[in-house]
Amino acid sequence: DIHLTQSPSSLSASVGDRVTIACRASQGMRYEFAWYQHKSGKAPKRLIYDASTLESGVPSRFSGSGSGTEFTLTISSLQPEDFATYYCLQYNSYPRTFGQGTKVEMK
């Protein structure tokens, strides 16, 4: 199984801050990687797929990068609606696996 380690597990930030979340995979992959935003009581929402492709309708302040074993989600200027938990996912092999999540809280 491919294990994904997200860092940090939580962070405190202010509106307007640049936020970076990292995900390290136990095995390398090309691009089969995605990022999700999850707010309590709502359905998780995919933001990025194929490592760097922005989902339709997702604001351009979100971006994804990386390949191999290191992947990154960046929010260029944090907005009030961005406070949530973020998860990475690999779909390179079975079983699909998620990172443990990064909770983004208001400072």
Added chain:
Amino acid sequence: EVQLVESGGGLVQPGGSLRLSCVASRFDFNNYWMDWVRQAPGKGLEWVANIRPDGNEKYYVDSVKGRFTISRDNSKNSLYLQMNSLRAEDTAVYYCSARLDVLGQGTTVTVAS
């Protein structure tokens, strides 16, 4: 916009069974891999299983193999998850997903005596 509506959750005793359903609309269900994802209380997301469009290929996370069965009925645009021999650790919100692109609102399963 893709719509996924799950149902069938509830309270069940350890060792019991439940069948979850998901009705899909507004996309070509017949040509999509479909997945189940869950989130236990206070925990992160966990992928559970998926199924090929024709239903002839299925994959499961190890913790549910032999107990859960994923299936689909393309004539009804529906996805199912038959859950047997349920354990306390299966307690979670279960989300239906179209190819992990979009997830539904979820249905809650509680396994407790």
